[in-house]
Amino acid sequence: MTSTNPTRSTDPIPLVDLAAQHAQVADDVARGWSDVLSSTAFVGGPQVAGFEAAFASYVGAAHCVGVANGTDAIELALRALGVGPGDECIVPANTFIATAEAVVRAGATPVLVDCRADTALIDTDATFAALTPRTRAVLPVHLYGQMAEVEALTAILPPEVTIVEDAAQSQGARRHGLGSGAVGRIAATSFYPGKNLGAYGDGGAVLTSDDALADAVRLLGSHGSARKYEHSTVGFNSRLDTLQAVVLSAKLRRLDAWNDERRMAAKRYDALLAGVDGVTTPVVDAGSEPVWHLYVVQVDHRDEVLGGLHAAGIGAGIHYPTPLHLTGAFADLGLRSGAFPVAEWLAGRILSLPIYPGITGAQQERVVEAMAAAVKR
Secondary structure, eight states, X not given: OOOSOTTSTTSOBOXXXXXXXXXXXXXXXXXXXXXXXXXXXXXXXXXXXXXXXXXXXXXXXXXXXXXXXXXXXXXXXXXXXXXXXXXXXXEESSSOHHHHHHHHHTTXXXXXXXBOTTTOOBOHHHHHHHOOTTEEEEOOBOGGGOOOOHHHXXXXXXXXXXXXXXXXTOTTOEETXXXXXXXXXXXXXXXXXXXXXXXXXXXXXXXXXXXXXXXXXXXXXXXXXXXXXXXSSOOOBOOXXXXXXXXXXHHHTTXXXXXXXXXXXXXXXXXXXXXXXXXEOOOOOTTEEOOOSOEEEEESSHHHHHHHHHHTTBOOXXXXXXXXXXXXXXXXXXXXXXXXXXXXXXXXTEEEEOOOTTOOHHHHHHHHHHHHHHHHO
């Protein structure tokens, strides 16, 4: 759902308005695509290398390796670390399935843990309790645009356990001065269109300052080949398309400004919702600078409230309605309802409100008016 004229009070308000972003980069993208079409360098063109260098610099990592999507990015990061059969990787129960899915694809076993009740980020104490001699990696998810407490995780983990950041929702976020994607040994991100830095299709990247890991990811993502027709290992076909690199480069130049707009919108929601009984607004850790990929509130009777918002033309959503252990995909873990009480409790209360660069104060006022009416009912 996209807004055609956001100044009209009767227009629907989308959860995300990608058209507004596209309007700002359309000319740059058109020129860039024209160059690619002229050169026919559709795979691995200079635009890919240019974007990789620019995004690595932006994040504060030595290397960025573009890949086909965010799920591949996590899997390739794990495989580059040597994670495989017999290994365990700790994953929060309240994340998109791709985080745990990538662990399984790498041949390892996901070990789920609960989250914090205030921020919904991975619980450090629960992570420590879940460590075993088989643990090879912890995948903190920088959920909703706020970075997990990686410094606390680092302090409790033995040296043989690596932090693999799931930074798909936090492009541009910082915590205690450190940037998302550059605080662990290796990180994975997604450029799915709705992300803060989104492509015009699928895309992803692995970020690291470890030269050997960067080389391993690039090798694995290109059929195990560092030189044409020489294959030193079995790899994959997972590369960032040149056309998508053009889009991402154009958007990267505007990412800080767009994230600032998201921060302003979040502050506006905080103020508007302060007087609405029955709505719990997001908690931000001290030292954290979120980028508000999502603005997630908590309410009782969430499904009824969501229905009221939709009836009023408000494009609210839920991220995520079912903890991983209660999905059919991970039924074989043998974990039943009650295994992760905080994640399960939050799953019935969370509600994502419209937020994106360009959302207006008038639109947010309408969202909050509809929210207040729905909660009251």
